[in-house]
Amino acid sequence: MSVKLEFNDETLLCKLNGEIDHHTTLPIRLDIDERIESCRPQTVVLDFSNVTFMDSSGIGLVMGRYKVLNELGGTLEVTGLSDNSYKVMRLAGLDRIANIKKGGSKNGNQ
Amino acid sequence: MVINEFKMTVDSRSVNESFTRATVSAFASQLDPTVEEINDIKTAVSEAVTNCIVHGYKNSVGRIYIGVKIHNDGMVIITIRDRGCGIADIKKAREPLFTTLGGDRAGLGFSVMESFMDKISVRSTINKGTTITLYKKISGRAK
Ligand SMILES: Nc1ncnc2c1ncn2[C@@H]1O[C@H](COP(=O)(O)OP(=O)(O)OP(=O)(O)O)[C@@H](O)[C@H]1O
Numbered sequence: 001m002s003v004k005l006e007f008n009d010e011t012l013l014c015k016l017n018g019e020i021d022h023h024t025t026l027p028i029r030l031d032i033d034e035r036i037e038s039c040r041p042q043t044v045v046l047d048f049s050n051v052t053f054m055d056s057s058g059i060g061l062v063m064g065r066y067k068v069l070n071e072l073g074g075t076l077e078v079t080g081l082s083d084n085s086y087k088v089m090r091l092a093g094l095d096r097i098a099n100i101k102k103g104g105s106k107n108g109n110q
Numbered sequence: 111m112v113i114n115e116f117k118m119t120v121d122s123r124s125v126n127e128s129f130t131r132a133t134v135s136a137f138a139s140q141l142d143p144t145v146e147e148i149n150d151i152k153t154a155v156s157e158a159v160t161n162c163i164v165h166g167y168k169n170s171v172g173r174i175y176i177g178v179k180i181h182n183d184g185m186v187i188i189t190i191r192d193r194g195c196g197i198a199d200i201k202k203a204r205e206p207l208f209t210t211l212g213g214d215r216a217g218l219g220f221s222v223m224e225s226f227m228d229k230i231s232v233r234s235t236i237n238k239g240t241t242i243t244l245y246k247k248i249s250g251r252a253k
């Protein structure tokens with residue numbers, strides 16, 4: 001699991017890569033929060049296009065970033081979800097706190 | 111009738127979360143499951159094993175005992191057991207959003223297991239440990 005961070009036009013794009021579980025989320029989350037703290041973005045986009053697996057730790061990752069942004073006054077977007085990740089996210093009702101989009105057919109079947 | 115069985119024991123180290131879900135799903139793949147069925151199994155196993163690590167053996171490293179039985183009707187039964195702290199109130203623990211850890215834990219592990227499996231059962235005794243049993247009938251790609 002790794003994350004690439006790109007800050008442009010008040011938007012912090014977080015490109016996640018690999019499998020999201022309890023073991024892999026902690027360092028990622030620290031990276032993202034540090035950048036949110038220093039850049040103060042208006043929008044944070046969590047891009048799941050290259051995420052091959054996620055369990056409820058992924059929900060925690062999204063909910064936690066939502067809380068951080070809520071305090072700082074930014075909005076959260078989640079994009080590129082595979083069918084499996086979307087299934088987990090929807091179960092958590094995350095579509096109510098963030099703008100959540102499924103990926104294209106390219107990664108829709110992981 | 112059980113047609114195949116597999117057992118493993120691993121340390122409750124978080125690197126083993128990916129190892130155990132990959133191993134269990136590889137064993138179940140002999141039933142020719144769909145991509146979705148394999149993902150459902152991976153996700154539920156990941157939840158149960160992570161719970162042993164972060165809750166059962168909170169401040170220590172213990173052993174996690176995993177067993178998988180495959181039945182001739184396509185039923186896969188997975189047991190995941192720890193000898194950790196146990197759960198005081200199982201009914202409460204299974205409620206969505208209930209968590210004793212906070213931080214970035216969502217309290218949705220049991221909800222994920224319940225919705226991704228056909229059935230789950232939880233047995234637990236304080237200071238003795240917890241056993242989670244996951245049931246999933248594989249319809250398979252052929253049907
Ligand atoms: N193996 C276990 N040993 C001891 N307590 C457990 C065990 N599994 C679960 N629990 C208890 O049940 C609660 C709910 O578990 P659940 O997996 O639903 O949520 P969580 O682990 O707290 O958060 P999440 O799974 O969303 O990251 C836990 O907070 C913990 O108190």
Ligand SMILES: [Mg+2]
Binds near residue numbers: 220
């Ligand atoms: Mg859990």
